Amino acid sequence: MSEPVTVAVDANGADLGPAEVAAGAAQAAADGTRVLVYGPADRIGPVPDGVTVVDAPVSIAKAAEPVMAVRGTPEASIVRAARAVAAGEADALVCGGSTGAAVAASLFNIKRARGIYRPALAVPLPIPGAPVLFLDVGANVEVRPEHLVQFAYMGAAFARAVMGIERPRVGLLSNGEEPTKGTPDLLEAHRQLSEATVAGVQFVGNVEGTTLTAGVADVVVTDGFTGNVALKLMEGVSSTLFGAVRAAAKSSPRGKAGGLLLRGSLRGLRDELDPEAAGGAYILGLRRVGIVHHGRFTRRGVARAIAVAERAVRESAVERTQEALEAAGALRGAPSGAEATVTP
Amino acid sequence: MSEPVTVAVDANGADLGPAEVAAGAAQAAADGTRVLVYGPADRIGPVPDGVTVVDAPVSIAKAAEPVMAVRGTPEASIVRAARAVAAGEADALVCGGSTGAAVAASLFNIKRARGIYRPALAVPLPIPGAPVLFLDVGANVEVRPEHLVQFAYMGAAFARAVMGIERPRVGLLSNGEEPTKGTPDLLEAHRQLSEATVAGVQFVGNVEGTTLTAGVADVVVTDGFTGNVALKLMEGVSSTLFGAVRAAAKSSPRGKAGGLLLRGSLRGLRDELDPEAAGGAYILGLRRVGIVHHGRFTRRGVARAIAVAERAVRESAVERTQEALEAAGALRGAPSGAEATVTP
Numbered sequence: 001m002s003e004p005v006t007v008a009v010d011a012n013g014a015d016l017g018p019a020e021v022a023a024g025a026a027q028a029a030a031d032g033t034r035v036l037v038y039g040p041a042d043r044i045g046p047v048p049d050g051v052t053v054v055d056a057p058v059s060i061a062k063a064a065e066p067v068m069a070v071r072g073t074p075e076a077s078i079v080r081a082a083r084a085v086a087a088g089e090a091d092a093l094v095c096g097g098s099t100g101a102a103v104a105a106s107l108f109n110i111k112r113a114r115g116i117y118r119p120a121l122a123v124p125l126p127i128p129g130a131p132v133l134f135l136d137v138g139a140n141v142e143v144r145p146e147h148l149v150q151f152a153y154m155g156a157a158f159a160r161a162v163m164g165i166e167r168p169r170v171g172l173l174s175n176g177e178e179p180t181k182g183t184p185d186l187l188e189a190h191r192q193l194s195e196a197t198v199a200g201v202q203f204v205g206n207v208e209g210t211t212l213t214a215g216v217a218d219v220v221v222t223d224g225f226t227g228n229v230a231l232k233l234m235e236g237v238s239s240t241l242f243g244a245v246r247a248a249a250k251s252s253p254r255g256k257a258g259g260l261l262l263r264g265s266l267r268g269l270r271d272e273l274d275p276e277a278a279g280g281a282y283i284l285g286l287r288r289v290g291i292v293h294h295g296r297f298t299r300r301g302v303a304r305a306i307a308v309a310e311r312a313v314r315e316s317a318v319e320r321t322q323e324a325l326e327a328a329g330a331l332r333g334a335p336s337g338a339e340a341t342v343t344p
Numbered sequence: 345m346s347e348p349v350t351v352a353v354d355a356n357g358a359d360l361g362p363a364e365v366a367a368g369a370a371q372a373a374a375d376g377t378r379v380l381v382y383g384p385a386d387r388i389g390p391v392p393d394g395v396t397v398v399d400a401p402v403s404i405a406k407a408a409e410p411v412m413a414v415r416g417t418p419e420a421s422i423v424r425a426a427r428a429v430a431a432g433e434a435d436a437l438v439c440g441g442s443t444g445a446a447v448a449a450s451l452f453n454i455k456r457a458r459g460i461y462r463p464a465l466a467v468p469l470p471i472p473g474a475p476v477l478f479l480d481v482g483a484n485v486e487v488r489p490e491h492l493v494q495f496a497y498m499g500a501a502f503a504r505a506v507m508g509i510e511r512p513r514v515g516l517l518s519n520g521e522e523p524t525k526g527t528p529d530l531l532e533a534h535r536q537l538s539e540a541t542v543a544g545v546q547f548v549g550n551v552e553g554t555t556l557t558a559g560v561a562d563v564v565v566t567d568g569f570t571g572n573v574a575l576k577l578m579e580g581v582s583s584t585l586f587g588a589v590r591a592a593a594k595s596s597p598r599g600k601a602g603g604l605l606l607r608g609s610l611r612g613l614r615d616e617l618d619p620e621a622a623g624g625a626y627i628l629g630l631r632r633v634g635i636v637h638h639g640r641f642t643r644r645g646v647a648r649a650i651a652v653a654e655r656a657v658r659e660s661a662v663e664r665t666q667e668a669l670e671a672a673g674a675l676r677g678a679p680s681g682a683e684a685t686v687t688p
Binding site for chain 1: 471482485519526527528553554555556568569574576577581582585586588589601605609613
């Protein structure tokens with residue numbers, strides 16, 4: 001058995017409070033992961049077995065300007081957790097709630113991996129039977145073609161290392177399947193991805209909104225604005241539809257009886273669509289593994305996020321991403337890459 | 345009773361063929377609309393009562409380059425229908441299938457209304473209980489802030505005239521509710537819309553993907569890239585979810601029985617979600633009313649598209665849009681508007 005992996009967890013970003021995060025950490029610890037929990041010790045209470053609590057009561061989880069808060073609050077729990085990862089005291093960072101704070105704390109402390117323009121937020125979409133790694137879902141509102149190209153290779157490497165997809169099919173989200181469809185930046189990214197032949201990556205071209213959830217690609221790449229809108233739209237449409245189905249079922253005695261009979265069959269579907277099962281969003285492009293889970297996750301989701309982080313460390317996701325980008329000539333400063341100014 | 349409205353209909357863009365379009369036209373004619381159908385007379389067969397068939401067998405519905413096809417094929421049915429509207433022989437254009445061809449044929453023949461930068465495609469989203477007019481869903485892949493501002497006022501005027509919403513709430517689709525969220529162009533459009541006070545329009549700020557389908561705004565504005573992706577994503581997610589629910593219901597005898605009992609209650613929901621009920625997408629910003637319906641529409645959807653066109657003409661949607669833009673100072677060349685180059 002190899003060395004246990006150590007994960008630093010910020011306990012201040014969860015809606016259910018630090019004790020719920022500590023309970024999730026305890027579940028992960030029971031599975032053999034070392035967990036350092038950064039949060040207010042007095043609100044966590046008795047320390048669960050296998051978990052180390054580092055008293056870090058200062059929270060910036062509700063800060064209106066997360067980037068400023070990260071810069072100006074070195075004692076904040078999320079910053080301390082990120083620093084622990086940067087210092088090698090932990091192998092991965094897990095935090096919840098504000099992705100802005102998570103990305104900023106990671107960028108300033110753990111830092112970008114060599115040759116990465118911008119980190120990206122990747123989410124495994126909970127699609128029945130056909131999980132899709134979707135990025136960027138919000139780290140970069142505006143991107144250039146070379147960023148999209150890096151996102152594609154980062155996503156593919158992560159899908160291979162952590163999701164176990166041998167040769168991921170990678171697509172670009174666009175307004176039509178034809179390679180002529182999209183913004184000029186997207187067309188350029190399409191051209192670069194089409195021309196490259198990289199072992200272990202299969203570029204499948206443009207993916208439309210209609211087929212994003214249909215399993216035509218394993219990794220779908222977009223800018224952080226479109227990705228964020230799309231991710232939230234999927235959430236909104238699902239909840240509107242399920243709500244409407246529920247209301248329709250309740251509208252008549254016949255419907256009510258039908259709904260009751262169906263409930264058991266739909267439970268499996270609900271589990272498949274469960275966002276907690278995926279463990280949250282991955283911050284790709286850092287020197288270490290970073291994961292942001294949704295603020296409303298329960299201990300189960302937190303435990304899952306820690307488990308995914310552990311797996312990414314064990315599978316050398318960061319190193320393999322670096323190798324994939326190197327092989328594709330997609331690292332910043334690589335002979336084939338364009339020059340670029342980078343804003344953190 | 346006022347003069348009947350005349351609608352020019354292209355019969356070549358429907359998947360079910362020209363005869364299906366003519367059958368839809370016949371339904372609209374039975375309701376008192378004069379309909380000119382442009383299509384292959386030999387494939388339409390006996391001319392339905394109240395419908396005039398203009399033999400126009402040349403179709404560019406499947407052209408790979410719709411803009412080029414429109415330019416190079418003056419005898420194409422869609423171009424002839426658009427020319428009839430431009431010449432005043434008809435009051436509105438209805439066509440199906442390729443939005444690219446529809447927008448190009450409209451732009452080159454019916455032309456932009458005075459002071460309009462770019463026409464936009466607007467779709468009433470079939471959301472149970474809370475219809476939302478969503479634009480642009482694909483006419484303009486890239487837009488500037490002044491375009492988004494015009495889309496907002498065009499959408500609001502149309503919602504008022506045709507959907508009967510007294511004082512539409514207008515929002516901008518963005519990656520967060522805060523006014524600081526979005527691309528620089530979106531922030532600028534937000535600023536302009538916040539500062540203007542226009543009678544009959546209520547600007548509600550940013551709308552996220554999560555709430556687009558939740559009835560927080562009556563008109564939601566975005567660029568044609570994001571809008572197209574989002575519209576198709578809603579389609580994709582709905583069909584994936586309904587498919588998964590259906591599969592779950594079939595997975596056990598209990599589920600099957602439940603599904604059968606529920607069927608009646610869900611029929612109403614299906615009708616509410618029916619895209620044919622809305623009649624298709626509206627091309628806003630032209631000198632006359634233009635509507636594009638989905639290629640797969642049946643006669644019912646075609647009849648509905650013609651009915652919506654008729655209503656837009658009767659309600660002077662084009663003139664009222666113009667007045668609203670004038671009042672908002674949002675017309676091109678207006679003192680408060682920025683200078684801009686326009687590409688068709």
